[in-house]
Every structure is written in C-alpha cells, then in structure tokens.
Amino acid sequence: MSTMNTLSELTGDYVLDPTRTRIGFVARHAMASSVRGQFDEHEGSAHLDGEEPSKSSVRLSIRARSIQTRNRRRDAHLCDTFLDVDQYPALFFTSTAVRQLADTVFRVTGDLTIRGVTKPVAVDFELTVAENDPQGGYRVGFKGSVTINRNDWGVNGNAASRILVSPKMVLEFDVAAIRRT
Incomplete structure (x- = not known):
C-alpha cells in the first residue's frame, strides 16, 4: 500500500472508478477447466470511516x-438461462456491517441480490492503495473475494449446465474508488 499514514485519512465518501475496477467470477467446469469472466458495467459508492470502520458502508450495482x-x-x-437479464437486469450488493480484521483487512458483510433473491455474504477486503492521484483526487483500492453457491440465488441454468458447471463459484473484486470532494 502506498502513501497513507493512518486509517483516519481514508474517511470520506467515495464513488467507484469503473475504468479501474474489475468484478469477476470463476466457476469450475467439468471438463477440468475453469470458466472465468467479469462484469464490465457497474457503479457503486462507499462511505469510509477510518476512525471507526464499523460506521463504513458500501453499495454496488452490476x-x-x-x-x-x-x-x-x-x-x-449466461444472460438468458442463468441470469435471466430481461427480468433481472442488475445484481446488487448493500453492506450491513464492516469490521476491521487486521491493519488493512476488513470484513464487509452485506446483502447480495441476484435474480431477485437476496442472501447475506461476507467478503474480506484488503486495502491495497490509498494515495493522491495525478488529477488531484484521493484514491483507494481494495481486493477481495468470496465463494458462493449459485444455486442459493436460483442461478441454476438448464439440466446440462447443472451437471457441467460447479455450483460453487468465486466472486472476485479488485475495486478502485475516488473520494468525492
């Protein structure tokens, strides 16, 4: 991590930088490989409280x-059979709690909504960057992942895909956010 001296410097409201953020997934395929992908359009915001991380919050729409x-x-x-994007055009995450686990590691617990089904998840994030950018803004970066069972959200596909693709999948977050002034 670069240039931050204390967590209190993080305090503020942030907006997701979509050009520097990657939200991806990995699912095991029966053919001894993994299917990897990402979502290219997302937006989000966060309030970070460096003094009291438990007062922080996150919102994400994909x-x-x-x-x-x-x-x-x-x-x-995937759009038609698994996600039914015509009926459910977006996935959402809204935090319900933030807890500091180590100096720069935080557990963000929240509600993940996929296909209209909302379930709780907990994602451990590591703060990877906190610095002033060349444009005069302040940026933070976080990395994290969580393994989910897609069946819990009704993301089942058809009979063949239920056999060929593992229900366990890893959601990967490499997030960059800019503090609003």
Whole structure:
C-alpha cells in the first residue's frame, strides 16, 4: 500500500472508478477447466470511516448483461438461462456491517441480490492503495473475494449446465474508488 499514514485519512465518501475496477467470477467446469469472466458495467459508492470502520458502508450495482467470458455464445447463454437479464437486469450488493480484521483487512458483510433473491455474504477486503492521484483526487483500492453457491440465488441454468458447471463459484473484486470532494 502506498502513501497513507493512518486509517483516519481514508474517511470520506467515495464513488467507484469503473475504468479501474474489475468484478469477476470463476466457476469450475467439468471438463477440468475453469470458466472465468467479469462484469464490465457497474457503479457503486462507499462511505469510509477510518476512525471507526464499523460506521463504513458500501453499495454496488452490476449490470447483468455486461457479463464477459470471451465467448459470445456462452455470454448469451449466461444472460438468458442463468441470469435471466430481461427480468433481472442488475445484481446488487448493500453492506450491513464492516469490521476491521487486521491493519488493512476488513470484513464487509452485506446483502447480495441476484435474480431477485437476496442472501447475506461476507467478503474480506484488503486495502491495497490509498494515495493522491495525478488529477488531484484521493484514491483507494481494495481486493477481495468470496465463494458462493449459485444455486442459493436460483442461478441454476438448464439440466446440462447443472451437471457441467460447479455450483460453487468465486466472486472476485479488485475495486478502485475516488473520494468525492
């Protein structure tokens, strides 16, 4: 991590930097490989409280149709069969609690909504960057991941895909945010 001296310097309201943020996933495929992808369109905000991290909060919205796996046919299948993007155009995450686990590690607990189903998840994030940027703003970066069972959210696909793709998947977050002035 660079240039931050104390967590109190983080305090403020932030907006997600979509050009420097990656929200991805990895699912195991029965053919001894993994399917990797990401969502290219998302927005979010956060309030960080460096003095009392428990007063921090996060909100994230992901456009479901922006899914990319570098295979158009698979992307269309994921949009239609798995995510039903016409009926459920977005995935949402809203934090319910933030707890500091170590100097720069935080557990963010919240509600994840996929296909209209909301379930609690807890993601451990590591603060990777906190610094002034060349444009005069203040940026933070966090990395984290969580393993979920997609069946808990009704992301089941068809019979063949239920057999070929593991229900366990890893959601990966490499987040950059800019403090609002």
